[in-house]
Amino acid sequence: MLIEQRNSPRRVLKTRAVAVFTGVAPITARTIDVSGNGISLSFNRQIPTGLECDLTFDLFLDGQIKEIRTRSKVMHCVFSNGEYKVGFQFLNLELSAMTLLAKFLR
Incomplete structure (x- = not known):
């Protein structure tokens, strides 16, 4: 059984993301x-x-697409x-990304 590790609410997001790891093509x-x-991500x-x-992904807010760019770390990977x-x-x-995410999660 997996234990929930997130300490903030999540929201479904269906869009494209791009991950750039050192030494590997995006x-x-x-x-x-x-x-x-x-x-x-899948x-x-x-x-x-x-x-x-x-990591780069888009949020749709107030009728506009907002791009989020952030450094991220892989915490788990499960085949399903x-x-x-x-x-x-x-x-x-970054604060600007935090603000956009908070608005999206409301």
Whole structure:
């Protein structure tokens, strides 16, 4: 049984994300959900736990697309239903990104 590790509410988010790991070409993923502290993404390949990356994804707010860019760390990677579900923790999220996420999560 998995123990919930998030300490803030999450909201479903279905959009595209791009993860850039050091020394590897950018990897496109699909978002699953997001919280104030992290995001869950769906990949077609396994991503090792502990890796850090530059992560970019979009939020749709007030009729506009807002891009979020943040450094993130892989906290877990689970294979389920033919895909890898990867949980990321945001690292040093900028105030502007925090504000956008808070607005999206309301």
